[in-house]
Amino acid sequence: MRRSTPLACGAAAVLALAGCGGGSTRVSSTGSASTASSSTGASSTEPTETATTQTTTTHVVVRHAPKPPPPPAYPQLLPIAAASHPTPFVPVVTWKGAPVAWISRSPSGVTMMAFKQPDMQLHLHSGTVDAGTAGWRYGPQIAGLEMKRLVAAFNGGFRLNVGAGGFESFGRVAVALSDGLGSIVTYSDGRTDIGSWHHEVPAPGRTVTSVRQNLPLLIDHGSPASSLGCLTCWGATLGGVSDPARSALGIQGNGHLVWVGAEHATVGDIASALLSAGVVRAVELDINPEWVAGYLYGHRGGAGPVAPVAVIPGQNGIPGQYLVPWSRDFFTVTAS
Template identity: 35%
Template sequence: MTTTAPERPIDTPPPPPPRPNRRRRWVAAAVVALSIWPLASYTQALTYPGNASFAVRTVEWVRDNGGGGLVDLVESIWYRQGPTATAPDPAGLPRPSATSSAAPAPAPLPVLQGATPVPGEGVWTAGQAAPGGTPAVYTTFIRPDPQHPSVVAGVARFDQGLTRTQVIAGTREPTGSAGPEGAQVPAVARSALVATFNSGFKMKDANGGYYADGQVRVPLRDGAASLVIHRDGTATIGRWGRDVTAGPDVVTVRQNLDLIVDGGRPVPGLDVNAFGTWGSARNQLQYTWRSGLGTDAAGNLIYVGGKDLTLASLADALTRAGAVTGMELDIHDNMVDLFTYRHDPSGALSTATKLLPNMPGPADRYLVPDQRDFVAITLR
């Protein structure tokens, strides 16, 4: 037997079409509205003037928008494992230089005890010479970590009697706008350029201040590790308020955290980092790119930078290089680089050489506008 549906009366109207879900529309509209600001902010970060990699722009945008704790956690996990190799990667070692100098080179730095010496370890190579023929910079590499003999730190030593030091502001750091140099080495200074290298942490993380052009741009902190540039172009590293203070002779002060080398020795407590003296908790234990700056007993300026360094091994590297006072500069990938320069007979730049071949920065960094402040060394 078959059945049929009951017929609807001919005058009964059809059921109305289903109404759209208003709640969904409101939710979708809210999602779109809430996405506009982050998208615009991120786009601005990616397109902000000045050299910076996509990764650096992204990480710094996350930090600047409430994600600092997350970034710190990820970095703590990512960098907590030390290197396992027993010898340095040859690709990360400087190539022997054919450059010679009539001036005697400084005494070699001590090699790592208990490990097979690496060719060139601790042996100084002459760089750009002053008009009289004396090298203004010498470079070498050392191994500062006995527990990890594959770790290499590059070292550059600048004769401050032959050079001048200048901090050049970037498009974002330390004050949010470039200085008169345009966030790069000025064209008029390039014929005398000896080297450039990275500065310190972003100012919001540096626990210190910045003084330039006769103005305190970011308030200076008593006790902070300070790079102080004097009117004669010499640089001093010291503790603000104890070793260095404001005065008519001071043209620039760039502070970053606290000293890590004092009196020729690493400062106690670097492996503990109590109260976040040297940055976020446990960052002192991370095996990562690090850099530092110090002065030796003769007044030479000493830069150290390398991969897989902890805060303690960075301080050890500075002391092994002869620093009596030293401070940490910037850390992590794409933040640590030093370039030395050569010139052709006309004085034009001919080559730029990384302190270590595996330093990640492009060779023309600081010759084009950069987001971060940096240090330029020129001949007198």
């Protein structure tokens, strides 16, 4: 179980070119100058330091600034990803020269990552246990073409055997979907929406590729659930504490996805962080320190293995936990 929103960069070179022109100038042997025109109306510069009249031609060389290099063919991670101090949303990943992901850390310790749709796409992965290794489009580790455009990864929902909701991917069902539960729905065009199953999602006429449910909606219509004060309504915590590690996924009014996570947070802390980021609907994800984890990935100049960067200060787990087979379901975010 788990729980815990918004987000880049480019440069342009501009060159202003100035032309030159005007009338001619006649310079006398005394060094004085006077303006003159030829009989044809063309201007010239006439040095008169000797008895011989000469015409001097000035060549203006315009040097154009070199064209900027094309943006990298991989998502580019910015240095702010490693910062742990409280910060407002700042760009953290660029793609094709523009910001597509942002990160923020609240004073209460909640990390928020925002991802721009449709430039960023969400993928639901099965785990070796939930929902099993074989037969899923996205299995228990990040691999293949997904690796080349990998931006982020974070935990999924509660264990599938606790009755918190269903799991479906590309027509295959691990646990049946339940009416009214908070649902993270990805469509065939790569866009993801969040809402109450059969009430807000799926959208009519659109093809669904994956659905992950987890409890009722934490936020709906821009307001928190009325049951925020019910500790047991939002998962069993280690030792019965109210502020274990928590995480959640929400969607803003503009369609950006926002993941939040923290090592110590109440349900109210997570809801407040989501609302501060402009989230209008959200689902709580897994809780407790063993399961809550979020990563951004550096691409080392497009060569070699990706470099994971943990985004929650002090989070448990190893940085490569989603790069090798992992027991629980999780999500990846890739550049489209």
